[in-house]
Amino acid sequence: MRCFYSQELELELPLGHPFPMEKFRVSKDMLLDGGILKPEEIIEVRAADIHHLQRVHGADYIHKIESGLLGRKEQMLLGLPVTPRLYQRSITEVEATRLACHAALAEGVGVCLAGGTHHAFREHGEGYCVFNDVAIAIRDLQDKQPNIKIMVVDTDAHQGNGTASLLANDPRVFTYSIHVGKNYPTKKIISSLDIETVRYVEGDMYLKQLFTSLAGALDAFVPDLVIWISGADNHRNDRFGQMHLSLKDIQRRDEVLLGAFIKNRIPVAVLYGGGYNREPAFTAKLHRNTIATAKKLASEFRGL
Numbered sequence: 001m002r003c004f005y006s007q008e009l010e011l012e013l014p015l016g017h018p019f020p021m022e023k024f025r026v027s028k029d030m031l032l033d034g035g036i037l038k039p040e041e042i043i044e045v046r047a048a049d050i051h052h053l054q055r056v057h058g059a060d061y062i063h064k065i066e067s068g069l070l071g072r073k074e075q076m077l078l079g080l081p082v083t084p085r086l087y088q089r090s091i092t093e094v095e096a097t098r099l100a101c102h103a104a105l106a107e108g109v110g111v112c113l114a115g116g117t118h119h120a121f122r123e124h125g126e127g128y129c130v131f132n133d134v135a136i137a138i139r140d141l142q143d144k145q146p147n148i149k150i151m152v153v154d155t156d157a158h159q160g161n162g163t164a165s166l167l168a169n170d171p172r173v174f175t176y177s178i179h180v181g182k183n184y185p186t187k188k189i190i191s192s193l194d195i196e197t198v199r200y201v202e203g204d205m206y207l208k209q210l211f212t213s214l215a216g217a218l219d220a221f222v223p224d225l226v227i228w229i230s231g232a233d234n235h236r237n238d239r240f241g242q243m244h245l246s247l248k249d250i251q252r253r254d255e256v257l258l259g260a261f262i263k264n265r266i267p268v269a270v271l272y273g274g275g276y277n278r279e280p281a282f283t284a285k286l287h288r289n290t291i292a293t294a295k296k297l298a299s300e301f302r303g304l
Contacts, residue, residue: 203249232275
């Protein structure tokens with residue numbers, strides 16, 4: 001099982017910034033130190049070529065990020081300081097997701113040890129998301145396989161508004177999002193299927209909503225590839241997720257979803273999504289657990 005990563009993913013942020021940028025390195029180290037992944041299974045990636053970005057984002061917006069010319073209001077909406085390193089980090093994350101999707105199609109499971117920047121729109125970024133890695137990867141896949149059917153399964157606690165906007169009205173793509181209804185983003189963009197939960201939803205209710213609705217969507221759409229934004233912000237101790245899932249609930253989510261994809265021979269690319277636990281190392285642990293489950297199930301059912 002190939003996992004895509006880069007040292008460029010860790011960007012230094014101002015002290016006290018709410019985004020846990022260290023989670024990418026920490027979760028990768030946990031996977032290696034625990035023997036879940038071998039060093040050769042982690043592929044170091046380079047920055048994406050700009051033409052991949054141009055399929056999804058406007059030239060002016062790309063230039064603003066690259067040159068650091070984003071206005072004050074735009075930076076506040078994005079939530080990240082715009083520096084030359086931010087551009088490099090963002091296009092490297094895009095490439096990791098793109099390669100994970102190609103690996104999934106070739107081998108059954110592919111992993112980006114980051115990714116899931118689902119709040120990025122064509123002409124602006126928001127919610128710590130600069131470029132929409134999922135939409136960029138999909139447009140790249142469609143360039144090579146025009147009729148490929150792709151389902152985006154987004155179980156991050158927040159709705160993937162940017163992804164829904166960028167992929168709207170494309171019958172080859174199905175966007176599924178299960179999220180807290182009254183939470184960020186305030187303005188939702190209609191996905192192919194949106195499942196809204198109540199604030200501080202308990203695990204049993206959440207899992208029932210998830211499993212029932214997603215099973216129906218999979219049966220109806222029959223994707224050739226699933227891109228799964230897993231999310232670690234569902235945990236009850238998360239600062240922003242406003243869900244009340246336990247560690248056991250999230251593990252159950254991972255086991256059932258990955259089991260359904262893998263056993264039914266649906267290639268799946270696994271991305272991190274958000275996570276802002278009050279104990280920063282716990283966010284990395286949740287991401288680590290998701291990848292560990294993917295590795296275990298891929299080995300058991302696909303011989304990977």
